[in-house]
Amino acid sequence: MTSLQWIDAQLPGRPALGIDEISDLIGLVYDGPLLDIPWQSLLDALRHLLAANYVTLVLRPPSNTSPGLMITSSAVDTTVGTGAYAQHFYAIDPFVNLPNAQVLTVHELIGEARWLESEIYRFFNKPYDVLEIMGVDIRAEHGVECRLRICRPHGSDRFSEADKALCRRIVPHLERAVRIHANLNTTESERRFYAGTVDRLLIGSVILDDTGQVLTTNGMADALLAEKDGLVVCNGQLMADSAQENRKLQALVRQAIALRDSEQPGIPLGLSVPRKGDRARLGLLVRSIASQKWSERPRQPAVAVFIRDPDQKALGSAELLRNMFDFTRTEASLVLLLTQGRSLDEAAQELDIRRNTARAHLRAVFSKTGVTRQAALVQTVLHSIIPLD
Structure with missing residues (x-):
């Protein structure tokens, strides 16, 4: 049998697929990782091609600790059925753990x-x-697994060799696409994790392309830019209010862009930007982003600008403080206020306790953290993982 003979096999009641139709079907396989609901278009196409009433792709099998992840194409709502399978029926399903990449029917197995x-x-x-x-x-590889299940109703034809041949044709493409999907998910999970960490540290981040135009901003940067005090985005470009500071900022951005292809990336470039009134100056850190040799994107990330507002205090969790240092509730609350710049008297007043009581709590805190000075205590807490909570 030649590699193209399967094209001449007849599907039930349908003409043989042509090269263009096959190409479109394989295209849907590789489009799958990019869709909001992965591979939904592929499942819909298979349902129509194979005269099925349900086509399901199991990306994560159900277990006793997880409902798994299943995507189904059907003419009816499958929410109840999917839930029932994930809760109970998966455990008694005999049509699982099939030989790798082999297309089988339940009757054959x-x-x-x-x-x-x-x-x-x-x-x-x-x-x-x-x-x-x-x-x-x-x-x-790396434990990535998926299951494709195609179902037909009572009174329909059994799956033929032509049907199986069609599925076998897309299997190697689906295996590659699933690996791509898994890698994209890992990358996106890491991106969200690190982006969330930067947000919790109250650091604004602005990513610029190789022409200095803004590509992306995080939530903290959006909030600072919305104030239009010290920094603004004008015509897609990050700019400082002050003409003098803006010249410095643009020079740093150009310098960072020039350094991005250097074998030894330059040290971060710093700048402080004044704001109106008596507000503290914004601290900026400008850093090159190494170019991606094989990226086809016309606008690549080239420069990261990190923005710190000294008026913003990273708030930790009293509960996490208690767990880390075995503080009492009052001790944890006192420490949080001290890390926010309060004096001991101000902290005692906010906690509605006497100064001598606050001093007694502070001595207990010193004993538990191994420091003897208030400044060292604040430094210990701020340099711990507390700001990441």
């Missing part, structure tokens, strides 16, 4: 009699009008 007598068929599949099932399990 366990036999028709056993299938019709099975609990999952009688109490789950039959009520949802599912008799025929064709599937394939794909196990990729």
Whole structure:
């Protein structure tokens, strides 16, 4: 059998697929990782091509600790059925753990009699009008796994060799696309984690492209830029209010862009920007982002500008302080106020305790943290993981 003979196989009641149709189908496989609901278009196409009533892609199998992640194409709402399978029926499903990348039908795997007598068929599949099932399990590198299940109703034709050949054709492409999806998910999870960390530290971040135009900003930067006090975005460019400071800022950005292809990235470039009235100056750190050799994006991230507002205090969690240092509730509250710049008298007043009581709590805190001075205490707390809470 030649590599293209499968194209001539007839699907039930349908003409053979042409090269363009096959190309479109494989295209849907690789579009899958980019969709809001991954591979939904592919599942819809397979449902129509294979005269199925349900097509499901299991990206994370259910377990006793997780409902898993399943995407289904159907003409009806599958919320209840998916929930029932994830809660109970997955544990008694005999059509799982198939040989890797082999397309099989449920009749081939366990036999028709056993299938019709099975609990999952009688109490789950039959009520949802599912008799025929064709599937394939794909196990990729690093524990990545997915399962494709294609179902037909009672009274329909059994899956043919042509149907199986169609599925076999897309299996290697689906395996690659699932690996791409897993890598994208890992990268996105890491990005969100580090972005969240920067937000919790109350640091604004502005990413510029290689022309100095703003690409992205985080929430803290958005808040600072919305004030239009010290820094603004004008015509897509990050600018300082002061003409003198703006010249310095643009020079630092140009310098950072020039350094991005250097084998030894330059040290971060710093600048402080004045604001109106008696507000503290904004601190800026300008840093190069190494260019991506194989990136096809016309606008690549080139420079990161980090913004710190000294008036913003990173607030820690009293509960985390208690867990880390075995503080009492009052001790933790006192320490948090001291890290926010309060004096001991001001902290005592806010906590509605006497100064001598506050001093007694402070001595206990010193004993638990191993420091003897208030400044050292504040430094110990601020340099711990407390601001990341």
